[in-house]
Amino acid sequence: MLHLERARGLPLEEIVCRWADPEGRIARGAAPHFRFEDDPETPYVIGLRHVPSEAHPGTSRCEFLMETPPTPEAPLGEARCGVYENRPMACRIYPARFNSTSELTILSDVPRSGREHEHPAYQLCPRPWQPEDVDPLELPRTMAAAKFEREFFRSVARLWNDVPRAFADLPDFFRWVYDNRVWSEAPATTLPYPAAIRRAA
């Protein structure tokens, strides 16, 4: 998301939202939960904002999904990512995952629909992904980076959740954390990022 902010000049405040996830169905064990002072009992997932779809009234879409209206040739219309080069890691690696030893990249089966309700606008890939669809050199590298970044993001969430603040404070917190990931010398701790942030908080 910070890449999007930097590359597209879109402030985090305008592209990020929070979704209540009391049952963990959004995070699915992959994304960390954040807590906020206005609702400390509810775990939230942080994601890109969704907006109402104009092509499919009554549905919503990622703010960056570019849709065309349905036509006789394309009854569901067409859609593409409007920030493809800068899309988040989670979008880059979907639907891939590592096997248990992280030696192989597995293309998971994609569910028929991206939502629980069956509106055709939420249909996902019309056919299963095949190894020929991806770059076997690039995808595992991206997966490795995504795995590392996911663990780091969990640390960031733990740090935030130590002292939950308002959702409006989250963008500045993210900027502070990610702007301070590079040090000229290692701080005298095995967890330099959280320790450094705690000192500054």
Ligand code: SF4
């Ligand atoms: S690839 Fe990601 S950023 Fe792009 S439209 Fe889809 S969900 Fe949004």
